[in-house]
Amino acid sequence: MNIRELNNNHSLNQDKNIRMLEIKDLHVSVEGQEILKGINLSVGAGELHALMGPNGSGKSTLAQVLAGRDIYQVTAGEVLFEGRDLLALTPEVRARKGLFLSFQYPVVISGVNNIYLLQAALNARRKERGEEALDAVDFLALVRNRLQAVQMDESFLYRPVNEGFSGGEKKRNEILQMLILEPSLAILDETDSGLDIDALKIVAEGINNFRTPQRSFLVITHYQRLLSYVEPDQVHVISEGRIVKTGGPELAHELEERGYGWLQGGQPGVTAKAAVGP
Amino acid sequence: MTELATKGERHSGAAYRDRFELLQKENFFPAADWMRQQRQAAISRFVELGFPTTRWEQWRHTNVAPLIATEFAQPMESQVALDAIAPLLLDGHPYLVFVGGSLSQELSSNDDLPSGVTLTGLEGAFDLAPELLEEHLGRYALWEDQPFAALNTAFWTDIAVIHVAPNVILDRPIRVIHWATANGRPVMTSPRTLIIAETGSRVVVLEQFVNLEEGSSWFNAVTEIVAGPNAVVECVQVRQGGPGSFQTTFTAVHQAADSRVRLHSLTTGGRLTRVDISANLAEPGAELILGGLYLVRGREHVDHHTRIDHVAPHCTSRENYKGILDDEGQGVFNGLVVVHPDAQQTDAMQSNRNLMLSDNALVHTNPQLEIYANDVRCTHGSTVGQLEEEALFYLRTRGLAVPEAQRLLIDGFAEEVLALVNNPALRGSLEQTVQAWITARELARD
Numbered sequence: 001m002n003i004r005e006l007n008n009n010h011s012l013n014q015d016k017n018i019r020m021l022e023i024k025d026l027h028v029s030v031e032g033q034e035i036l037k038g039i040n041l042s043v044g045a046g047e048l049h050a051l052m053g054p055n056g057s058g059k060s061t062l063a064q065v066l067a068g069r070d071i072y073q074v075t076a077g078e079v080l081f082e083g084r085d086l087l088a089l090t091p092e093v094r095a096r097k098g099l100f101l102s103f104q105y106p107v108v109i110s111g112v113n114n115i116y117l118l119q120a121a122l123n124a125r126r127k128e129r130g131e132e133a134l135d136a137v138d139f140l141a142l143v144r145n146r147l148q149a150v151q152m153d154e155s156f157l158y159r160p161v162n163e164g165f166s167g168g169e170k171k172r173n174e175i176l177q178m179l180i181l182e183p184s185l186a187i188l189d190e191t192d193s194g195l196d197i198d199a200l201k202i203v204a205e206g207i208n209n210f211r212t213p214q215r216s217f218l219v220i221t222h223y224q225r226l227l228s229y230v231e232p233d234q235v236h237v238i239s240e241g242r243i244v245k246t247g248g249p250e251l252a253h254e255l256e257e258r259g260y261g262w263l264q265g266g267q268p269g270v271t272a273k274a275a276v277g278p
Numbered sequence: 279m280t281e282l283a284t285k286g287e288r289h290s291g292a293a294y295r296d297r298f299e300l301l302q303k304e305n306f307f308p309a310a311d312w313m314r315q316q317r318q319a320a321i322s323r324f325v326e327l328g329f330p331t332t333r334w335e336q337w338r339h340t341n342v343a344p345l346i347a348t349e350f351a352q353p354m355e356s357q358v359a360l361d362a363i364a365p366l367l368l369d370g371h372p373y374l375v376f377v378g379g380s381l382s383q384e385l386s387s388n389d390d391l392p393s394g395v396t397l398t399g400l401e402g403a404f405d406l407a408p409e410l411l412e413e414h415l416g417r418y419a420l421w422e423d424q425p426f427a428a429l430n431t432a433f434w435t436d437i438a439v440i441h442v443a444p445n446v447i448l449d450r451p452i453r454v455i456h457w458a459t460a461n462g463r464p465v466m467t468s469p470r471t472l473i474i475a476e477t478g479s480r481v482v483v484l485e486q487f488v489n490l491e492e493g494s495s496w497f498n499a500v501t502e503i504v505a506g507p508n509a510v511v512e513c514v515q516v517r518q519g520g521p522g523s524f525q526t527t528f529t530a531v532h533q534a535a536d537s538r539v540r541l542h543s544l545t546t547g548g549r550l551t552r553v554d555i556s557a558n559l560a561e562p563g564a565e566l567i568l569g570g571l572y573l574v575r576g577r578e579h580v581d582h583h584t585r586i587d588h589v590a591p592h593c594t595s596r597e598n599y600k601g602i603l604d605d606e607g608q609g610v611f612n613g614l615v616v617v618h619p620d621a622q623q624t625d626a627m628q629s630n631r632n633l634m635l636s637d638n639a640l641v642h643t644n645p646q647l648e649i650y651a652n653d654v655r656c657t658h659g660s661t662v663g664q665l666e667e668e669a670l671f672y673l674r675t676r677g678l679a680v681p682e683a684q685r686l687l688i689d690g691f692a693e694e695v696l697a698l699v700n701n702p703a704l705r706g707s708l709e710q711t712v713q714a715w716i717t718a719r720e721l722a723r724d
């Protein structure tokens with residue numbers, strides 16, 4: 001079996017008019033300090049959007065809020081995921097309904113084997129879709145197939161989650177989880193940082209093979225590097241809690257050459273090139 | 279049955295002496311001359327020491343006043359349904375069942391043993407090898423310093439004896455089950471176990487203390503483990519106490535040259551539990567692994583005091599104790615490693631970690647090193663922490679509900695200690711006990 005065959009579309013939403021993810025005027029604070037100051041972002045089914053920005057611009061906060069981290073307070077705005085109110089759902093329900101966050105810093109879970117978590121996570125997702133839990137044989141076949149896709153050794157399954165993993169192994173392990181859980185929306189938070197070029201290519205290939213006309217991606221990155229291998233539909237630049245520029249793939253290259261300086265200070269108008277819409 | 283104690287005498291333990299003398303007069307206790315002398319010396323010593331108070335350094339955090347205030351009867355003969363014990367038994371494993379401190383031959387199954395392995399009660403041991411008992415029984419438990427060990431030494435009525443002849447290897451675990459009885463009133467039971475592994479032998483033992491009767495039964499147990507030269511012993515002690523139960527247990531380990539001992543402890547339940555472990559690495563090359571897990575909830579109080587004496591050079595000890603505490607549970611861990619002047623090249627590591635599941639739980643942790651040699655490698659440390667929010671969130675983003683995520687993290691915390699258990703059957707049975715505890719905890723919260 002190959003990955004594309006397994007990538008059935010489990011999205012509840014076949015209506016082309018309903019966006020995969022719609023963020024409207026989202027304001028978020030932590031400990032009284034506003035970090036996101038009115039984010040607007042819309043990702044259609046099958047689209048891959050890149051969110052770029054300097055350190056401290058609010059990229060990771062947005063990823064964590066979308067996944068449901070409760071240390072952040074949403075003070076205004078709304079988020080729709082396949083048309084439903086995302087913010088009303090607990091983190092686990094978001095996951096089961098097909099939202100996946102690849103962590104910037106994957107967490108070590110001592111004493112819990114990787115394969116145990118994979119199975120528990122997959123079964124939670126399948127139950128939500130009204131599917132039976134996979135039996136041990138089918139589950140192992142699926143996992144082995146996905147391991148190959150990220151070029152991970154089977155021994156990783158029997159090690160505690162992320163314990164003693166190198167930076168690159170942790171990121172590949174996140175992609176492995178994504179490939180097994182088959183989310184409809186994958187948010188990849190700096191999955192490319194800390195990767196050497198070989199690992200980066202593996203991760204990029206994992207993403208590319210996983211793209212379907214229904215599945216969407218929000219790829220958060222500091223660097224343009226990953227976007228040389230993964231072609232975005234749109235690139236957004238976030239600065240000081242606002243999206244200051246939106247463009248096509250060429251925007252990423254421009255950022256690589258010019259840095260973020262020219263976009264900061266909330267003056268998107270000074271750019272030489274006009275924003276390119278979808 | 280004698281009445282226990284007028285109030286003023288309670289702390290001195292005189293009531294126990296009076297009862298002892300009466301029972302002794304009635305020839306209640308099994309006796310050889312040396313045993314009679316040992317009992318007599320032990321009860322005298324107990325009266326001299328008295329019950330510990332919180333002014334004793336080793337009892338600072340554990341107040342035995344409720345135990346002192348309770349009148350305990352001697353165990354009566356009683357029947358325990360096989361149904362009650364059956365779930366504890368693993369198929370195909372030899373076992374002894376002691377009810378109220380006495381061997382129940384009809385509940386036990388000890389005929390299917392390889393030659394060279396003895397598993398028997400006092401009577402059988404007397405028939406087989408009385409000199410072995412005299413050589414070892416009461417020689418390692420520190421009843422001259424420990425009032426509860428002294429009390430057991432005076433009052434035990436039967437013994438579980440496990441003896442493995444030189445170079446005999448038995449990997450099927452042997453089980454010894456100590457079952458408490460209550461009969462509607464508090465009872466003091468004095469379980470006693472002696473494990474002797476001769477030169478080059480290997481044995482695996484599960485010693486289980488089940489004290490789940492209603493009411494305030496008290497297990498006051500002593501276990502002595504002797505590992506001969508090059509012997510390998512793995513022993514798991516499981517203590518399961520009911521809501522009103524008291525448990526005081528003292529385990530002594532004596533290791534000859536190049537012996538390897540793994541001693542694991544799992545404690546759940548009980549109103550008041552005190553576990554003392556004392557290990558003596560007496561000859562060069564001995565290796566000791568001490569693993570422990572205490573699961574404390576409700577208003578339970580569990581105290582572990584361990585002491586490892588590195589007497590000989592070139593010995594290794596590894597100690598890893600973990601506590602999981604919920605509700606208003608209280609835990610105490612006091613681990614002492616003493617490196618004696620001749621014990622050069624000692625390699626000792628000690629760790630105690632505690633996972634607090636409630637703001638009202640309390641733990642006192644005190645790892646200690648006393649080093650009198652100069653060429654040693656010793657480390658120790660302790661931590662007290664909570665479930666990590668980051669980890670909980672990570673698991674939830676993978677679709678796990680909060681209770682399931684918590685269960686995984688608690689399991690994961692315990693895993694490191696369970697992984698120290700070599701024997702797969704025993705490890706599996708301990709994992710089940712941990713799972714059952716987590717389930718009971720979840721149910722109590724619903």
